[in-house]
Amino acid sequence: MKAPSKELKEEFINILKNAASEIGIKMEKDEIIATISKPKKEFGDISSSIGFKLARIMKTSPHIAAEKLVQHISKGRLIKNINELDGYINAFIDEQSYAKLVIESILSEGNTYGSSDIGAGKKVIVEYPSVNPNKPWHIGHLKNALLGDAVSNILEFCSYNVEREDYIDDLGLQVAESLWGYINLGDKPDKKFDQWVGEEYVKVNKMLEQNKEKVSKEIDELLKKIEDHSTKEAKMCREFAEECVRAQYETAFKYRCYHDILIWESDIVRAKLLERAMKIIEESGSVEKPSEGKYANCIVANLEKLGEVFEELGKMEENRKVLIRSNGTATYLAKDLAFHMWKFGIIKGDFLFEEFMKQPNGKVLYTSSDKGTDMGFGNADMVINVIGSAQQHEQLMLKALLYVSGHEEKAKNLIHLSYGEVELEEGSLHGRSGGWIGKDKNYTADDLLNEVSSKAELFTKDQVSEEEKKHIAFEVALGAIKFDFLKSSPEKKTVFSWERALNFEANSGPYCMYTYARAAKILEKAGAFDNEKINYSKLERSYDFELLLALGEAQEYVERACSELRPNIIADYLLSISSLFSKFYENMPVLKSEAQELRLGIVYATKQVISNMLKLLGIMPIERI
């Protein structure tokens, strides 16, 4: 359904368009849209700077042009008053009819209010967080996971068919190093497996520094063995990685982060996706096999033809990219290309799926495997990879390769959702050196949640049971953490600070949750309310109307967040609704007031919108906090 704010805008545009044609000027709808904005509230509810455009055409001043236009202007269903000031056209809304439209839309649409159909009929794969299976999730991985989850929620709310996929690199050097430690250090797991493996991994890296020759030789040999899936080391490696992933997913589930499929690198290799991908790119004529020079005996992709399409790449000094090394092995990029051809349904391969585990939300998490069935995964129209900005070049290369393989359209629909990585005030988080291991508390997703939960517990009221207290504190902690990671634009780097993470005041998740709980309490005290009884003439042009104006805009924010892949737009919107509600709450008594039914309607509508928006960020609205 169309948002009330959009109906309003359209009406305003039509009014302007008709008035312009009355004075003999034909203006396109798009031209007018560009002039529309929300003015300061003294000026009006919606305004247009159309006078400045007309001035040019009419060869007069903006003020005179706009004044002339206003003389030919008519009212609408939602717009009752229009005037002119210094070239701007300012309109005032008919409060009562607009309030009725907003409240009734929210009541009838309920938890779908604010949703959109812009993605209907399109399938999108979102890949996140793709953590190496040899360490616990730290706060850097957490940002990725929360971003991927929120973006997926938003896409779904916009009617996309979303497949949440997690890629597990179980053949990498990192895993080989960890497995080497597992086999050779002789330590036994004495804590959560991912945590233990992560700590062992740091030990291995210390040994590598001290005894480089011997250790790294052994690790190289192990790496070769695990790449050959017939060896017992390969089998052991997969089991090792699976155990680590299961431990990581305990954390994921605490954060209510769920997926549809896991894709293992070892399965990509086994399913021979690479061979098929190479065939396609070879047939496109974009590969070379030089017999001499720098790339002798390699298979390289030729990216010369990208100039006009990918401008940044066109300027590259080096426009060759190795796919198959001179020793016959494939580069990571080549394997990634193959995988992405699978995601887009360009190649099929013997890619099979079976159940990995049942998730707490009741949905099965599937995993790629050497047995099972095809299940119809893949075949996406759009692919979104949530990956840190450090891999920008790599992702661009992938896009380029897809392009020169003859899949220009797919290349366009491969999107790297690049985000600024998380840092600590004291430096890097990186796993190799154990930057995630803190002095007293670790920077893991588990420890963060524990820490914030205990803080939240101090805030909860006494009249609830211990059990409920724990539950509330947990939800508040999730709200605080998720909101904190999602409230600013993804591309900004995040410098983690305990002080900010533990702040529950305005501009935070708990502030929005608190607003929701206050609304819930009023409705609870009032008992049932009957929207048939609402007397709209009780509406004042005050806190109540300002709040309603904002509530009418939900869909516009959702669609923007969706097309820009920026959950912070939703967070911003939530804050403004929460703040407007708090002012309304303070200044306009609901219960036992003359306007009780109307204000209950506003409270109900606010509660619904906050709930819908919080869920998009993965935050659970709760009635008591």
Place this chain on the structure above:
RNA sequence: GGGCAUGUGGCGCAACUUGGACAGCGCACCUGGCUUCGGACCAGGCGGUUGCGGGUUCAAAUCCCGUCAUGCCCGCCA
């Protein structure tokens, strides 16, 4: 050398895609408000030549050119 991202009051951010009316919000700081629907709140105050320099325009935080600072990246590694 090249590419990308970031630069907005002491701190954290919004507005930039689509140029419009005195650049919004939070933290911190100062002042006030709970016998009244939940004070994780509200009302008010202090604080900004939007990194810098040009240009385009009636109008620039926003567009263009240049420049500086910070971070990341530019392998037959994964």
